[in-house]
Amino acid sequence: MSLPTDPSTLAGLVVSGDRRALARALSIVEDRRPGDRELLTLCSGPAPGPPIVGISGAPGAGKSTLTDRLVAERRRSGASIAVLAVDPASPFTGGAILGDRIRMQEHAGDPGVFIRSASSRGHLGGLTAAAGRMLAVIGAAGFDEVIVETVGVGQSEVEVVDAADTTVVVLTPGWGDAVQANKAGLLEAADVFVVNKADRAGADETVRHLHQMLDLGGERRWRPPILSTVATTGGGIDELSEAVARHRRYLADSGEGEDRRRLRRRRQVHLALHEALVSRLGGETDTGDGLLGAVERGEIDPWTAAARLLPGG
Amino acid sequence: MSLPTDPSTLAGLVVSGDRRALARALSIVEDRRPGDRELLTLCSGPAPGPPIVGISGAPGAGKSTLTDRLVAERRRSGASIAVLAVDPASPFTGGAILGDRIRMQEHAGDPGVFIRSASSRGHLGGLTAAAGRMLAVIGAAGFDEVIVETVGVGQSEVEVVDAADTTVVVLTPGWGDAVQANKAGLLEAADVFVVNKADRAGADETVRHLHQMLDLGGERRWRPPILSTVATTGGGIDELSEAVARHRRYLADSGEGEDRRRLRRRRQVHLALHEALVSRLGGETDTGDGLLGAVERGEIDPWTAAARLLPGG
Numbered sequence: 001m002s003l004p005t006d007p008s009t010l011a012g013l014v015v016s017g018d019r020r021a022l023a024r025a026l027s028i029v030e031d032r033r034p035g036d037r038e039l040l041t042l043c044s045g046p047a048p049g050p051p052i053v054g055i056s057g058a059p060g061a062g063k064s065t066l067t068d069r070l071v072a073e074r075r076r077s078g079a080s081i082a083v084l085a086v087d088p089a090s091p092f093t094g095g096a097i098l099g100d101r102i103r104m105q106e107h108a109g110d111p112g113v114f115i116r117s118a119s120s121r122g123h124l125g126g127l128t129a130a131a132g133r134m135l136a137v138i139g140a141a142g143f144d145e146v147i148v149e150t151v152g153v154g155q156s157e158v159e160v161v162d163a164a165d166t167t168v169v170v171l172t173p174g175w176g177d178a179v180q181a182n183k184a185g186l187l188e189a190a191d192v193f194v195v196n197k198a199d200r201a202g203a204d205e206t207v208r209h210l211h212q213m214l215d216l217g218g219e220r221r222w223r224p225p226i227l228s229t230v231a232t233t234g235g236g237i238d239e240l241s242e243a244v245a246r247h248r249r250y251l252a253d254s255g256e257g258e259d260r261r262r263l264r265r266r267r268q269v270h271l272a273l274h275e276a277l278v279s280r281l282g283g284e285t286d287t288g289d290g291l292l293g294a295v296e297r298g299e300i301d302p303w304t305a306a307a308r309l310l311p312g313g
Numbered sequence: 314m315s316l317p318t319d320p321s322t323l324a325g326l327v328v329s330g331d332r333r334a335l336a337r338a339l340s341i342v343e344d345r346r347p348g349d350r351e352l353l354t355l356c357s358g359p360a361p362g363p364p365i366v367g368i369s370g371a372p373g374a375g376k377s378t379l380t381d382r383l384v385a386e387r388r389r390s391g392a393s394i395a396v397l398a399v400d401p402a403s404p405f406t407g408g409a410i411l412g413d414r415i416r417m418q419e420h421a422g423d424p425g426v427f428i429r430s431a432s433s434r435g436h437l438g439g440l441t442a443a444a445g446r447m448l449a450v451i452g453a454a455g456f457d458e459v460i461v462e463t464v465g466v467g468q469s470e471v472e473v474v475d476a477a478d479t480t481v482v483v484l485t486p487g488w489g490d491a492v493q494a495n496k497a498g499l500l501e502a503a504d505v506f507v508v509n510k511a512d513r514a515g516a517d518e519t520v521r522h523l524h525q526m527l528d529l530g531g532e533r534r535w536r537p538p539i540l541s542t543v544a545t546t547g548g549g550i551d552e553l554s555e556a557v558a559r560h561r562r563y564l565a566d567s568g569e570g571e572d573r574r575r576l577r578r579r580r581q582v583h584l585a586l587h588e589a590l591v592s593r594l595g596g597e598t599d600t601g602d603g604l605l606g607a608v609e610r611g612e613i614d615p616w617t618a619a620a621r622l623l624p625g626g
Contacts, residue, residue: 040615041616045611132615262609265615266615269608269615269619269622272616274587274590276619277583296578298357299359301354301358302449303353303581304350305582305585306585309586310590
């Protein structure tokens with residue numbers, strides 16, 4: 001049976017749990033195909049939606065394997081889970097990322113697990129905005145929780161996981177990862193730290209350094225726990241699952257979960273506005289006979305042009 | 314003598330080569346203080362401005378020392394140089410960055426060298442936009458060339474150096490840096506590769522790997538040279554200086570320099586629009602009785618709200 005193309009029927013199928021309809025709807029909002037806005041409106045609402053866990057960290061830290069293990073652990077309670085894997089694709093890394101995704105397919109036969117990748121290619125308004133749209137649709141599809149996993153530690157990855165309810169930052173023994181994560185502001189976004197590959201030399205020292213860093217940060221209502229895992233064997237995954245559950249209770253009890261949801265919705269407005277502007281300007285490909293052309297020729301400066309395009313801005 | 318505060322007098326002093334006026338003007342456009350738009354308009358024009366060299370690469374690759382050496386090398390020809398050091402500051406790294414800046418001050422007594430840092434703190438519209446404004450002002454100040462140096466390899470750093478005329482990507486022996494740079498798209502932005510710390514083990518292999526990567530990328534009009542340097546001793550800096558000069562001639566001869574300038578101006582319009590929107594929405598601090606409040610409460614979805622704020626968008 002072919003899928004309906006009108007947004008309201010498609011949204012109805014997404015809400016009813018139809019996975020093929022979900023995959024179709026995700027493609028529509030990811031690529032901003034016709035009907036995307038209506039789909040997003042139909043999938044949005046005042047309900048809080050399922051909790052979102054963000055998993056980020058340096059490439060090679062073992063995030064995919066860890067996500068895989070965490071999904072398996074959470075599945076034992078019967079919870080249905082959607083995974084959005086956000087890949088800032090590059091021609092040089094496509095192969096490795098594809099490999100990651102293939103590895104995740106051990107859940108392929110499990111109807112309680114849904115896995116989807118989002119690539120940064122072709123998103124004029126940025127990966128963060130596209131991931132936000134996809135999460136809105138996934139949020140309407142009846143999953144008990146959502147995991148969003150990013151590759152790398154760039155600014156856009158931080159924005160993606162920072163929009164999660166619980167942000168898990170994955171490091172490995174040694175300080176290389178931490179320095180990278182630090183530069184991008186990821187350490188500050190962490191609700192849970194995981195030192196993966198904890199069977200390697202230097203793991204204890206890395207845990208100690210993270211504790212020192214948290215001590216320096218002063219008092220806070222939630223102090224991120226620092227866990228050690230060996231994702232390849234499953235070691236420490238139950239503690240990670242428990243830490244995520246504990247943070248989720250903290251969010252509910254403290255009211256901070258509500259704050260994060262509000263912030264997430266608000267940020268999505270900014271992202272949507274930015275996308276609309278980029279789209280209005282014709283992206284980077286406009287040949288610019290008009291205002292952009294005048295800017296290119298240096299006849300008008302970019303700031304005056306922006307003020308004309310957005311009066312009062 | 315105190316500096317004038319009105320934009321047109323201040324801009325006149327900037328153009329005449331007054332360095333104190335330049336520093337003041339940079340602060341005004343960096344922080345978007347009153348008069349910033351007029352200053353930017355006065356500092357912009359159809360003239361191409363001085364060539365901009367971007368220097369980027371992983372933290373610890375030795376970019377500051379390399380920049381320092383390159384400045385000294387270029388100074389030997391009598392060219393005046395401005396350096397904009399873009400630091401995505403973090404509470405955890407502030408010290409190290411400050412150290413870098415102090416190290417640069419060996420040029421402090423040289424009137425032909427101007428050094429300025431830009432921090433990401435407080436730039437709602439993003440570091441890239443702020444750096445673009447500062448480069449516009451620096452471009453009016455009569456320097457023969459401009460070097461913009463970034464810390465780290467995140468998306469915003471790539472955007473900053475990608476806006477340069479010549480982008481130098483600094484790596485060290487071993488593949489850790491390259492993997493990081495790769496994820497952020499920096500390898501693709503490179504016009505010149507530098508393997509710094511080339512006296513360390515693995516340097517030859519890194520150079521070979523880069524050549525292989527370029528071979529895989531197919532034919533191109535400009536093949537980025539791959540240079541080996543030891544910035545701490547000055548080794549290879551003359552070759553780097555020559556490679557930058559050679560790329561600059563290529564830009565002029567091929568017409569690509571003009572393309573890059575056009576693209577830079579166009580991008581700045583996008584950045585300025587984004588900033589104006591963020592500012593119009595009251596940043597992240599609006600309490601939101603209006604449309605944003607309705608979005609926060611889930612009464613309106615973010616995409617519908619964006620469409621109302623930017624009709625036709």
